[in-house]
Structures are given as C-alpha cells and as structure tokens.
Amino acid sequence: MLVLLDQTRLPAEEVELLCTDVPCLVQAIQTLAVRGAPLLGLAGAYGIALAAARGFDVHEAARDLAGARPTAVNLAWGVQRALEAFRDAGPGQGARAALDEARRLHQEDARGSREMGRLGVELLGKLVPGGGYRVLTHCNTGALVSGGEGTAFAVVRAAHRDGELRRLWVDETRPLLQGARLTAYEAARSGMPYTLLADNAAGSLFAAGEVDAVLVGADRIAADGSVANKVGSYPLAVLARHHGVPFVVVAPVSTVDLDTPDGASIEIEQRAGDEVTGSAPPGTQAYNPAFDVTPPGLVTAIVTERGVVSPVRGDGLARMAGGDFLR
Numbered sequence: 260m261l262v263l264l265d266q267t268r269l270p271a272e273e274v275e276l277l278c279t280d281v282p283c284l285v286q287a288i289q290t291l292a293v294r295g296a297p298l299l300g301l302a303g304a305y306g307i308a309l310a311a312a313r314g315f316d317v318h319e320a321a322r323d324l325a326g327a328r329p330t331a332v333n334l335a336w337g338v339q340r341a342l343e344a345f346r347d348a349g350p351g352q353g354a355r356a357a358l359d360e361a362r363r364l365h366q367e368d369a370r371g372s373r374e375m376g377r378l379g380v381e382l383l384g385k386l387v388p389g390g391g392y393r394v395l396t397h398c399n400t401g402a403l404v405s406g407g408e409g410t411a412f413a414v415v416r417a418a419h420r421d422g423e424l425r426r427l428w429v430d431e432t433r434p435l436l437q438g439a440r441l442t443a444y445e446a447a448r449s450g451m452p453y454t455l456l457a458d459n460a461a462g463s464l465f466a467a468g469e470v471d472a473v474l475v476g477a478d479r480i481a482a483d484g485s486v487a488n489k490v491g492s493y494p495l496a497v498l499a500r501h502h503g504v505p506f507v508v509v510a511p512v513s514t515v516d517l518d519t520p521d522g523a524s525i526e527i528e529q530r531a532g533d534e535v536t537g538s539a540p541p542g543t544q545a546y547n548p549a550f551d552v553t554p555p556g557l558v559t560a561i562v563t564e565r566g567v568v569s570p571v572r573g574d575g576l577a578r579m580a581g582g583d584f585l586r
C-alpha cells in the first residue's frame with residue numbers, strides 16, 4: 260500500500276490517501292493530490308513497486324503512470340528507473356528490486372535537495388551582495404514535493420537558517436493556489452517572514468524595488484536551457500529582466516531532459532476549464548495551461564545538485580547533466 264499526503268486538502272486538513280492499486284495513484288497524480296516534479300518522480304517509482312508487489316501488469320502500470328501528466332519529465336524518469344530495476348532483477352526478485360530502487364531515489368532526492376540548498380544560497384550571496392534577501396517564489400517547491408526540503412524552497416530555507424531571509428514573497432499561484440495553500444503552509448511551519456500576494460501584484464512589487472531575487476523550480480528543462488514551470492513563471496522572468504533582478508531556477512538533474520531539444524518541444528499540460536471559470540457566466544470557455552516556458556536567455560542560473568549553470572546554455576547544461584541522464 261502507498262500512503263500519500265493528500266495535498267488537495269492542505270492546509271485545512273492533513274489527510275492521508277491510501278492507494279492499493281495503480282488507478283488510485285494515477286488519479287492522485289491527475290487531481291494533484293500528489294504533485295510537484297521531484298515527488299512525481301518518487302510516486303512513479305513507488306507506483307511500479309506497488310504494481311510489482313501486488314502482482315499487477317508492471318508494463319501496463321508503467322504506461323499508465325508515465326502518461327498520467329505530460330510535462331514533468333521526472334514522472335516518466337522515476338517510472339523508468341523502477342521498471343529497469345524490476346526487469347534487471349533475478350526471477351522472483353522484481354518487486355523487491357523495484358521497491359529498493361524507489362527507496363534509493365527517495366534518498367537521492369533528499370541528498371540532492373541538501374546540495375541544491377547549499378549551492379543555491381551560495382549563489383544568492385554572489386548575486387545579491389549584502390544578504391538580507393527578499394525572495395519571490397511561485398508555486399510550491401518545498402518538502403511537500405521532495406524527500407528533503409525541496410528545490411527552490413530548500414534554498415529559501417537555507418537562507419532563513421543563515422539569518423539572511425528578510426522576506427519570502429509567496430505568489431498565490433492561480434488557479435489551484437499551490438502558493439497560498441502549500442508554500443504559505445510550509446513557510447508558516449518553518450517560522451519564516453513571508454507575505455502572500457495575488458500573482459498579478461508581482462509587477463508593482465518589482466516596481467517598488469521590493470524583490471532581490473526570484474527562485475522557482477522546474478518541471479522540465481530542455482536541452483537548450485528552456486524551463487517549463489508552473490504557469491506564471493515566464494511573466495516573472497520577464498519582470499525580473501526588466502527590473503534587473505536575478506531569476507534563478509532550482510531543480511534536480513532528473514528534471515533536465517536532453518531528449519527535448521527546446522522549449523517549443525515541451526508538451527504543456529492543458530487542464531480543465533472549470534479550474535478557472537468558477538466565477539464566470541455559464542458556458543464561458545477557458546485557456547488553462549498548467550505550465551509555461553521561460554526561454555534560457557531570461558534565466559540567470561540553473562542550480563542542480565551537481566552544480567550551477569550560468570549563463571544558461573545548452574553546452575553547459577549537457578556538461579552538467581553528463582551523458583548519464585537516466586542513471
């Protein structure tokens with residue numbers, strides 16, 4: 260059985276979701292009960308372990324899980340890692356091997372998160388001399404999506420531990436409010452100074468000179484350094500460039516997809532219109548992409564557990580990711 264924290268119920272209730280089969284997990288992924296790129300990778304791997312342990316068709320499970328959401332490459336990557344472990348195992352050992360691999364990924368993610376926190380805060384020190392950072396973040400990139408403290412949020416937490424976080428600006432993150440519901444929940448639990456804003460208030464915040472750096476995560480980073488992340492990230496990158504503020508992406512190497520050549524090749528998940536049309540007249544159509552793409556030229560740096568790529572260019576990214584992306 261897979262025990263998941265149902266993120267759709269936060270922050271009002273901390274409710275566990277128990278999955279004993281793959282359709283349950285696929286639904287949890289599609290409804291965003293389980294979400295965020297690194298966690299999707301872990302969910303994919305544990306899903307394969309669950310299918311193997313319960314005697315389900317593991318290849319069918321792999322197809323269903325990997326196809327549950329299209330944009331975060333970590334999902335297919337986690338599925339693939341556990342599937343390979345299952346296949347490579349000796350007779351009768353597949354389920355054990357898949358579970359061991361899922362646990363290995365979980366630990367790797369925690370270690371990677373620590374490294375991203377350390378490297379990211381070191382980078383902040385160079386980009387924003389004098390400390391006392393006022394950081395703007397979008398969506399949710401913390402412990403809720405990770406075996407550790409997350410990606411961009413791990414950097415925020417490291418800055419807070421160092422006594423250098425003056426303010427965390429939390430974008431509400433329309434339409435599903437991952438910022439208001441989840442990042443604010445994590446910030447409050449960590450005792451950080453944080454302030455929530457409607458996404459469309461970010462422009463006036465930059466104009467007032469209140470933002471020193473933008474830190475966001477990523478769902479897929481293409482070979483040319485284009486970054487797909489929660490919709491609303493690209494406008495922040497444009498604002499950051501206009502106001503001379505660094506825009507930094509923090510993500511594990513498993514988010515880098517060297518097989519996707521550029522931003523235009525990244526499949527962007529389109530979600531149901533009713534996530535947006537709640538207050539509109541009946542029959543209103545909605546444009547509701549879950550992600551947008553920021554071109555590499557607007558990204559100051561990409562921080563992974565292996566190092567920092569800056570300026571963001573395909574050659575630097577390929578060197579960092581190495582030839583062993585799937586291993």
Ligand code: MRU
Pocket residue numbers: 291294295296297331397398399400401404409410411437475476477478488489490549
């Ligand atoms: O639709 P979601 O909530 O799964 O989108 C999540 C994001 O866009 C995150 O910013 C991204 O996965 C990075 S999480 C470390």
